[in-house]
Every structure is written in structure tokens, then in C-alpha cells.
Amino acid sequence: MLDVGFAVRANGLGVRYRRGWALRDCTFELAPGTVTALVGANGAGKSTLLRLAAGLQRPTEGVVEVGGEVGFVAQEKPLYRAFTVAEMLRFGRSTNASWDQEYAEQLVGEARLSSDAKVGSLSGGHRARLALALALARRPQVLLLDEPLSEMDPVARETTTRALMVAVAETGLTVVLSSHVLAELEGVCDHLLLLDQGGVRLAGDVDELVEGHRVVVAARGADFGDHEVVTSREGERQITALLRLVGPPDLPEASAPALNELVVGYLRAGEAA
Amino acid sequence: MIEFRIDRRSGVSTYLQLVHQVKQALRLGVLGVGDRLPTAKDVVAQTGINPNTVLKAYRELEREGLVEPRPGLGTFVRRSLATPGVAEDSPLRGDLLEWMDRARELGMGRDDVEALFRSVLDKRF
Numbered sequence: 001m002l003d004v005g006f007a008v009r010a011n012g013l014g015v016r017y018r019r020g021w022a023l024r025d026c027t028f029e030l031a032p033g034t035v036t037a038l039v040g041a042n043g044a045g046k047s048t049l050l051r052l053a054a055g056l057q058r059p060t061e062g063v064v065e066v067g068g069e070v071g072f073v074a075q076e077k078p079l080y081r082a083f084t085v086a087e088m089l090r091f092g093r094s095t096n097a098s099w100d101q102e103y104a105e106q107l108v109g110e111a112r113l114s115s116d117a118k119v120g121s122l123s124g125g126h127r128a129r130l131a132l133a134l135a136l137a138r139r140p141q142v143l144l145l146d147e148p149l150s151e152m153d154p155v156a157r158e159t160t161t162r163a164l165m166v167a168v169a170e171t172g173l174t175v176v177l178s179s180h181v182l183a184e185l186e187g188v189c190d191h192l193l194l195l196d197q198g199g200v201r202l203a204g205d206v207d208e209l210v211e212g213h214r215v216v217v218a219a220r221g222a223d224f225g226d227h228e229v230v231t232s233r234e235g236e237r238q239i240t241a242l243l244r245l246v247g248p249p250d251l252p253e254a255s256a257p258a259l260n261e262l263v264v265g266y267l268r269a270g271e272a273a
Numbered sequence: 274m275i276e277f278r279i280d281r282r283s284g285v286s287t288y289l290q291l292v293h294q295v296k297q298a299l300r301l302g303v304l305g306v307g308d309r310l311p312t313a314k315d316v317v318a319q320t321g322i323n324p325n326t327v328l329k330a331y332r333e334l335e336r337e338g339l340v341e342p343r344p345g346l347g348t349f350v351r352r353s354l355a356t357p358g359v360a361e362d363s364p365l366r367g368d369l370l371e372w373m374d375r376a377r378e379l380g381m382g383r384d385d386v387e388a389l390f391r392s393v394l395d396k397r398f
Contacts, residue, residue, distance in 0.1 A: 033325065034325065035323050035325065158321060161321050162317070162318070162321035165317045165321055165322060165323055165324060166314070166317055166318060168317075168323065168324050168325070169313055169314040169317045169324035170314065183281060183282070184281075186281045186287065187279055187281055187287035187320075187321075187322040187323060187326065188321075188322065188323055189323065190323050190325045190326060190329075206286075207286050207288060207329070210286060255284075256286075258284040
């Protein structure tokens with residue numbers, strides 16, 4: 001557990017590339033022990049944000065602080081292709097003071113990676129699991145993962161998220177993971193950080209965010225009172241709307257959105273804007 | 274010990290699914306006063322869900338007075354929700370079994386029975 005009050009904290013964080021701002025005015029705080037889904041359309045700034053938090057890139061303005069040892073697995077899963085799995089572990093052990101060899105071997109075993117297999121011969125999914133095992137075995141306090149699940153088959157996703165969740169339960173590890181696979185995040189992430197065109201559009205506890213919204217199917221031209229329409233789709237007679245509740249939820253026909261619906265709703269609203 | 278089953282596609286939040294499943298077990302007598310709930314770590318190992326979600330569900334059950342944490346020991350059931358009607362040998366259960374057998378003899382499927390049961394349930398409760 002971290003003894004500071006936050007795991008990741010950003011204040012007015014911004015990055016400008018030649019083509020413009022990739023990230024701007026990002027302010028948020030993630031508590032220790034939380035598991036945050038970092039979501040957003042392609043180019044929304046997810047990878048940039050993770051690289052900044054990992055200390056691999058300097059911001060143009062603002063600050064981001066991480067309260068503890070940080071581990072980072074980039075989307076490209078950088079590994080030495082000519083090394084074997086066992087050599088990768090030996091490399092990890094010799095370059096990290098906090099290395100946990102027993103844990104590394106356990107994770108590699110769970111991933112069914114043979115120790116004499118060459119990294120270059122592994123499938124994308126297996127390379128991703130090896131990269132994650134190497135990051136976890138360093139026993140970081142904050143783990144930043146860029147698209148950790150994207151190349152994995154369903155079984156590998158399940159075992160990987162389980163290994164992550166066990167690490168959270170055992171050590172109070174803080175996890176931030178970016179993902180496009182929204183269905184996999186339900187039950188895995190307790191917090192959401194949604195980026196839209198380089199800015200934080202939505203952030204907070206997943207259950208509270210879900211309870212603060214409603215999906216409603218109503219007649220066209222229906223009046224939703226004070227509730228803010230995030231996005232809506234009009235059919236011939238009916239309109240399906242995602243609403244952000246403002247005041248009490250006085251909408252008997254409406255139901256709370258699934259996490260997936262909530263995220264897609266905001267991303268769609270961002271595209272339309 | 275209760276086993277949790279999480280449906281990721283149900284649209285019901287994971288923490289509410291846990292709360293409902295504990296209450297269901299309390300109603301059916303699967304869990305009784307003094308029984309220990311699995312630790313967050315046990316549930317995570319079993320289901321792969323987030324341990325914070327398990328703790329949140331247990332806090333909600335505690336708030337409702339159904340369970341209590343005992344530091345260093347775990348979370349224990351404080352109050353049962355079982356009513357005499359749900360017991361394995363209760364006459365009500367026997368009547369319902371007979372009724373379901375009759376429905377099956379009439380060629381009704383699970384969906385038909387569920388629809389009929391729900392419509393009567395909604396009328397009376």
C-alpha cells in the first residue's frame with residue numbers, strides 16, 4: 001500500500017506535438033488500490049497519458065505525479081526477440097532490486113510459456129502475457145498497462161485479468177489500463193477515466209457513474225426535464241437517449257446503462273461534437 | 274461456503290450481483306447466522322473480479338445489517354432472511370413442485386412457466 005493519499009495525480013497536464021495538443025488541461029486523481037479503465041477513441045491521448053505517468057515523456061505543461069514504484073507495459077510490448085523466456089526472466093531479475101522470481105515463474109507457468117521458447121517465436125498474445133509477467137514480478141505499486149488484452153484470446157484475457165485482480169487483492173496494487181475491449185472491463189475496473197480529444201470527459205467510480213446516468217427510449221420530441229442529453233439516436237417514431245441525471249431520477253421508464261453503453265454513449269457524443 | 278457466479282453481460286453491476294446472490298443464499302437458507310462469507314481474495318481467485326467490488330458488496334450487506342466484519346477473522350452472517358416457506362421440507366415448496374409437474378404434463382416449457390408465474394406474482398405482490 002502507498003502511504004501518500006494518491007496513486008496517480010495529474011494537474012493541468014498537457015502535451016503539444018507539432019500537429020497540435022495531444023492532451024490538454026487534464027486534472028484527475030486516482031486513489032491507491034483502485035483499478036481504472038482508461039478509455040477513449042483512437043488518438044484521444046490514452047497512450048500519451050500513460051507514457052507521461054510512467055515518466056517516459058515530459059509534459060508541455062502541468063504535472064503528473066505517481067505515488068510509488070511504477071511499472072509500465074507499452075502497447076508494443078518491448079521484449080528482446082532473440083532471448084528465451086528464461087533469459088527474459090534472468091534479465092528482469094538482474095535489473096530490478098524488487099524482483100520476485102517465484103512470482104515471475106508462477107505467472108509464466110500460468111501463461112503456459114515454455115522457458116526455452118524464443119520471444120520472437122511467441123504469438124502476440126503470449127508476448128503480451130510475458131511482458132505483463134515481467135512487469136508484475138517487479139512488484140510495482142502502480143502498474144500502467146497500454147492495451148494489455150488486445151492481442152489475447154478469450155481464455156488468456158480471463159487468466160490475465162484474474163492474475164491482475166489477485167495482485168490487487170494481495171498487495172493493494174493500483175492499476176490503470178487502457179482498453180478497447182469494453183465488455184472485458186465490467187467487473188474488472190472500479191474507476192473510469194474517459195478521454196475525448198485530449199481532455200478528461202468523464203472520471204470517477206464506475207458504479208456511481210452508471211447510477212448517475214439513464215438510458216431511455218421515448219417518443220420523439222420527448223421532454224427530459226433538467227437531465228442532460230449526452231447522446232441520442234432518433235428512429236422513425238422513437239428516440240433512444242443516454243441522459244446524465246441532474247437532480248432526482250424521475251424517469252420511471254429509464255434504466256441505468258451498462259458500463260459499455262455509458263462509454264460508447266460518451267465516445268459517440270465526442271465524435272458528433 | 275457460497276460460490277459466486279458473475280454474468281458480465283447482464284447489465285447488472287457486479288457489486289449488485291454479489292449483493293443479490295448473498296441475499297438469495299440467505300433467503301434459501303444456504304447461508305445462515307454465523308456462517309463466514311468468502312474473503313475478497315477467495316472471490317477474486319474464483320471469479321477474477323475486482324476485490325474492491327467484493328468489499329463494496331460486503332459493506333452494503335453490512336449497512337443493511339445482514340453481515341458483520343470481525344477484524345482478522347472475516348465477514349460473518351448476522352441475520353438470516355430465510356422464511357419458513359422456503360425450507361426444503363415446507364408444504365409451500367411441495368405445492369409448488371406439484372404445480373410445476375402439472376405444468377410440465379401440460380407441455381409447458383420453462384419460458385411459459387416463468388411467464389405465467391411472473392404474471393401471477395405481479396398480480397399478488
